[in-house]
Amino acid sequence: MGDTVVVVTGAAGRIGTYLRRVDGGLPARGWELVLVDTADPGEAHAAIDIGDDGALDALTDAMAGAVAVVHLAAIPHEDTWDALRRTNIDGTYRVLEAARRAGVRRAVLASSCHAVGFYPTGSVAPTDRPVRPDTLYGVSKAALEALGSLYADRHGLEVVSLRIGSCVDRPLSAFDLGIWLSPGDAVRLVDAALRGPVSGPTVVYGISANTRGWWDLTGARALGYAPQDDAEQFAGDVTEYTGPSLLGGDMAAS
Template structure:
């Protein structure tokens, strides 16, 4: 059972893949779900509000945040690419969101960080939230900035944040790498629910993964959140092996946790 501890919840990035997966699920967490994205994505349904906002527009973000009790922040650029759009959406956008939260009195945020904050650790390593960031590109760098920004706003203003380093959240794993990084949609909702409802969140870094047998991430630093994944990539392992070739261990894509992001670019194009 999901306990409603917030009257009005804001979900940014509602038109994206994970936003669509969470739209119905998050209604169990609140009485009113406010949805936001930069582009039109349809009318509000029952118990919903829809607000269009560019994260780089400070005034629009302040309007978007006003009156909500907590925020699930998925908005922004979610892939590797040129620095300009990432700067506007992920760096300036994150600053605008936290400033709006501060001014509006919002005290809890679930920030969609990424496994690409640590993408240059090797796949033969197991890391914890205490390991220093090793971003694998401009996207990962922007998420590392967001984690540091949220730490500042916790230390200075008491805004609690869970930085959820999302692995690969899809209906099922697409390749062998995702057997380690996969996060089911239902486990994503369980993780966000835990972040919203744990009595004391503080500033926490959590790896967003299901209960996969193979993993590169130790989530023990986040036990106070109470996240218990119930799904696993293991049921897909045989099918994934059958349709994909064995990895070339000399290929950086197979060496590093960030996969294809470690060779994506060039950044300026």
């Protein structure tokens, strides 16, 4: 274990799989991954349910000797308050507390535009504006950012919260043409968040270099993120967008 060991929670999921596999993923960038998930990622992993009361000790053990944690494990959509609180809020607390106990230096947290989903489109909320969640899921991501802020300020953990756009294989709707984060750029973004200069709690937006992109990438670029993909190549093959003119898109209206 050493300066290259990174724990990835939610490693079996969509983004976790991108981080392990796309263009060699984080391992090709020099990181040794310790995988955590309730699901089987198909390789060695710690089967830990971060929503369990007893998970703190197991998470602390998994983080022993790690330099950073990339926290992806979550319910990634709207759900009941009890379910979201258990996994997304209590679980994030346990991940950060385990990181503190294990002496981990940096935490990269998967946040979402849904923490600020009721801001209008076209004028992405600066990260120093108050959160404006569009769903209970969005509230859980606002709580994740708040927990990250607490652990940065109180405990000196380097915390980077990533407000991730639509991170899927390819954009599906016209809305996605603005907010797509390609699998390759997801790897570049997380790699930058693991390495970049951080001072105090840090929240950045993360999308690809989309021709129609309107999110502010200043913060992510300051970390060293250099996106290479553009959703525009799929423009002829996406569905029309008829949802509200809100940052949270369809989810803000459902």
